[in-house]
Amino acid sequence: GQNIDQPTEMTATEGAIVQINCTYQTSGFNGLFWYQQHAGEAPTFLSYNVLDGLEEKGRFSSFLSRSKGYSYLLLKELQMKDSASYLCAALKAAGNKLTFGGGTRVLVKP
Amino acid sequence: NAGVMQNPRHLVRRRGQEARLRCSPMKGHSHVYWYRQLPEEGLKFMVYLQKENIIDESGMPKERFSAEFPKEGPSILRIQQVVRGDSAAYFCASSLGQGSGGTEAFFGQGTRLTVV
Numbered sequence: 001g002q003n004i005d006q007p008t009e010m011t012a013t014e015g016a017i018v019q020i021n022c023t024y025q026t027s028g029f030n031g032l033f034w035y036q037q038h039a040g041e042a043p044t045f046l047s048y049n050v051l052d053g054l055e056e057k058g059r060f061s062s063f064l065s066r067s068k069g070y071s072y073l074l075l076k077e078l079q080m081k082d083s084a085s086y087l088c089a090a091l092k093a094a095g096n097k098l099t100f101g102g103g104t105r106v107l108v109k110p
Numbered sequence: 111n112a113g114v115m116q117n118p119r120h121l122v123r124r125r126g127q128e129a130r131l132r133c134s135p136m137k138g139h140s141h142v143y144w145y146r147q148l149p150e151e152g153l154k155f156m157v158y159l160q161k162e163n164i165i166d167e168s169g170m171p172k173e174r175f176s177a178e179f180p181k182e183g184p185s186i187l188r189i190q191q192v193v194r195g196d197s198a199a200y201f202c203a204s205s206l207g208q209g210s211g212g213t214e215a216f217f218g219q220g221t222r223l224t225v226v
Contacts, residue, residue: 033214033215035217041219042201042217042218042219042220043153043201043217044217045214045215045216048214085152087152087153089153096141096158096165096205097155097158097165097166098143098155098158098203098205098215099155100145100152100153100154100155101152102151102152103151103152103153
């Protein structure tokens with residue numbers, strides 16, 4: 001089976017940095033996705049890591065350690081519009097099944 | 111190139127009625143996922159389909175729920191004899207699928223089902 005854990009909620013100040021951790025346990029792992037979801041809207045793709053290391057994309061970076069079953073999403077120079085839920089999802093190679101964690105709600109305060 | 115299209119966006123059903131949720135994947139995508147999201151919760155996997163095949167339905171309730179993705183036309187998630195607990199947002203996602211170099215899943219805007 002698959003088990004994905006991430007914190008429920010985080011609060012940070014505008015302009016600061018926040019790191020959202022995600023741990024996963026899955027057999028046949030084939031990559032880790034991060035999605036952003038604003039309230040009442042569809043999730044939108046942020047990043048995909050399949051190899052160990054850090055992927056940087058503007059203000060957002062994502063890290064993966066396959067040996068530790070661990071990923072994080074780093075949000076820099078936080079803006080008010082970054083207030084949203086951030087969903088970690090693991091892709092299982094066999095069957096191509098994408099399983100999500102419960103999401104981390106990030107609240108950015110002025 | 112239109113994204114993933116779901117309809118209706120909002121659906122109200124009385125207890126005991128049937129709900130039919132439609133999802134048209136992105137052009138060229140042959141893999142479709144359905145997820146359910148309760149308020150303040152994450153996405154719960156329901157079913158994964160390819161054209162004319164159910165690949166994984168481990169998240170589907172055993173009764174009242176069914177899904178299909180025919181050769182022609184949209185994928186359909188059908189809920190028979192709806193109950194209040196079925197009220198949720200149902201999201202569809204599509205991808206190119208395994209072996210195609212594109213595993214990213216794109217989401218539709220969701221169908222918000224309310225059972226009264």
